[in-house]
Amino acid sequence: MDIGLKLRKIEAALRSLSPHERGCRLCPRECGVDRRAAERGRCGTGHRAVLARGLLHYGEEPPLSGVEDVRRGGASGRTPRRGSGTIFFAGCSLRCLFCQNHQLSWGLEGREVTDEELAAVILDLQARGALNINLVTPGHVLLPILRALRLAFREGLALPVVYNSGGYEKASVIAALEGIADIYLPDLKYRSPEASRRYSAAPDYFEHASLALEEMRRQKPRLVLDGNGIAREGLIVRHLVLPGRAEDSIAVLEWIAERLSTETCLSLMGQYKPLFRAPQDVRRGLTREEYESVVDRVEALGFEDAFIQSGTFLEGEHLVPDFSLEDPFPWSGSGRGD
């Protein structure tokens, strides 16, 4: 890793993105608020990041968390269990009605941190053996993140940076992250504007997310693993199948196959739960048949690299994180969180 180059890229990104502090148009909501003056836009946060938790997370995809590789067609055996150095932020520019992290996205639970405090959390995760620094829902707090990364790289950070996003991003902002983000981990949640309006009040979701994902793919066309099956760089696209919406899931997959590639690494998630303010039409779990109809399409389209969840997720065994606990993922042994 060329730290000097990383630092130059961060300086350039800060120069190009810092005008957003006084009139924020960082995400497609384009609120225009002055975040230095503590005005709040749709994401709910101001000038500083609000840190919800920094922890070693074992529940991400195997190349990120370093646990058993269950990928179809490409098993590379077992990998070390060191965990993804995952940092959860409060606030979100998308705010889905069924969000499983609603305590953070809507409830804004967490503590405001300085750039120095955030850099210290990043370096502590590295010291505890994290495989990467996994920034969850980072788009609305990108400026404090970049300032903290600048400090952390100067102090010896040497891990890949994961940009773990809901996908509702501006392609121009993603372009500014070239050379800074090593692994893109976006959702592509919806193809249908009706669905994205209904569940996330964002009828323009696909319009923006599709351009953002094309930019991510331009920068990181394929997933690169080390000898232990751990991701060094690349792109993994996540999609959560919603109950009654398998057709939209299939439309999402068809777009990825056509506009990105069937070589794109996919993570097809089936752990939907009717949480928080889920509207009536999605106030039930996903059926095995619904999920499998989408899995069939993954295979028919010829995706070569896909994480498919086992049936246990569909039988109610998926546990929901509780950020009021010291360890929000007690079943996986994430351990102490900052």
Ligand code: SF4
């Ligand atoms: S990042 Fe927040 S304040 Fe800025 S445009 Fe998006 S929702 Fe509005």
